[in-house]
Amino acid sequence: MAKTTKNAANVQRAPAIVVALFILPAFVLFAAVLLYPMASALGYSLFEWRGGTNLVRFNWFDNFVTLFTEQPYIEQMPRAFLHNVAIFAGTLVLQNSVGLFLAVQLHRLGPVRRLFQVLYTTPYLVSPLVVGYLWTLLLSPTFGPVNAALEAVGLDWLAVSWLGEPATALPVLILVSVWQWIGFPVLLYGAALGAIPPELSDAASVDGASGWRRFRHVTLPLLTPVIGTVSILTFIGSMETFTLPYAFGGATGSPAGATDVLSVLFFRVSFQSGASNALGVSSALATLLFLFILGGALLGRRAIRAQEEKLS
Template sequence: MGRPAWVRGGGEAVNRSWLERHAYVLFLVPGLVLYGLFMVYPLGSSLGYSFFHWDGLVRGSFAGLENFRAVLTRSPYQERFWGALGHNALFFVSTLAIQSTVGLALAALFRKKWRGFGFFQTVYFVPYTLSMVVVGFLWLMLLNPTWGAFNQALRAVGLGGWVQPWLGQTETALPTIILVNAWRWLGFPVLVFLAGLQGIPDEFHEAATVDGATGWQAFRHVTLPLLAPVLGMMTILTFIWDFNAFELVFVMQGSSGNPYYATDLLGTLFYRTAFGDSTTGGEPGQIGIASAIAVLMLLLIGAVSYLGVRQMQKRQVEY
């Protein structure tokens, strides 16, 4: 006699059930492979490279922590690193201030659902869909000191005295790039803040109105506390993005004779140190020094992001 049907088919049923339960693995594999190749492997390589001396692209003897000491304490890398870190901090604080004020104000207006606001919501979000490289070259043309549309517009409205090479002088180069960066990113926080505002029950605002609160008081004591998780998330994301900033600054920096150090961020300093740009003030092509900068960036971004998430979880409001 043969085996019963339920016995004969048992193995196939078990295998089929296992495949069904773990089918998601097949969908994760391509993403994991790409993430490993373009994120995990470069980060691991940078960590390894930072512990060696380098002669151009040829790895030399083991250096231990010497490259890190050079970045933090030895001239000219010390001045360049701390200067770029200061620019990153200014980049982050300025962008966050613009997003948290203008972005939140626009989101509050869009929440009212007035006629035509859907069009403006789309207009504000469109720059976010553009590549950073495209945005950089677009604003390079708009800000050209000779024929750029921005300076031409200033002359047309009688503000010719304001015309200047915005990217060609130390005083205005970095603030100009910061404003361009905020313009490009503004659509995303508007969308996030709008979703957060729409998630707050109307009963809270109605109760505040019944208690005699003004519009500002209701916003200050009701809306903002309930929006704190969204604000915290946007702060962390903005920090990560701005301390990883590279493309926009790389495209726009140095135009019209502007010195690199006036707009250098950690990302651009890493690139120029690694790939032989002598404007770092040191020897060109320092792979070990550049890798140490990349590792310090990773540690800084990881530590601050972790502390930010922990703090946000402690202050989270449930309703």
């Protein structure tokens, strides 16, 4: 018995060098793909650059000041930021509501739900750039099947230029984004629903609770961690979105800047502005975006943890 206990203790104490060797490949990849570019952008943001990579001088935070004091940044950056916020708000509401509804309905189907889960998750396996161009064709006011179908059923007043009008371009962008990514929250909510012991709902049913009350007071609180995870990932994805807005509106965020977001603004400043210090200013914008996403994610995680502690 003593020998068995000793062997178990030896198994638990893995050598630090073994742990480091297992972690090192992933850390090297993470550092090369993420840490190094982020550190480089932070470094570039603190310098003045002339002619691409031609370094001139260390200018402290002048590039950040430029973003808030000079045109066209003081006009375009708040507009792009508000569009990111609108995408986050719309996507969050639809993914958490429609995604949860679909997950609940699929959970009741039994084994057949696997088929529908695959169908719902297929769109987010496709590149957002491809999805954007496909929907551009589908919504075309001249030959798109969406407007043709609306006209065929007598809804001609709805057959508009969906991506050509500032009033409709951003809502369409949000809806297409939700359509593409809805499968991810469906999978997460489905897994969470499967992990909830059915005895809890059965006990509430015996006490006379209706189906809605069982969901509201038993199921929904237990889904709080998953709701928080979906919300944080939606926040990160919405704030750094680029490919879908770029596919819809190009580098200018057309029409009239209605699809302009911070990542598209970064691309425009970096490669199309022609500014003498484009590298420094765009790096400052990227640094601000990273800090905002990091801060928002940390605050969201803290709020979710507080809710989880209330449930425990």
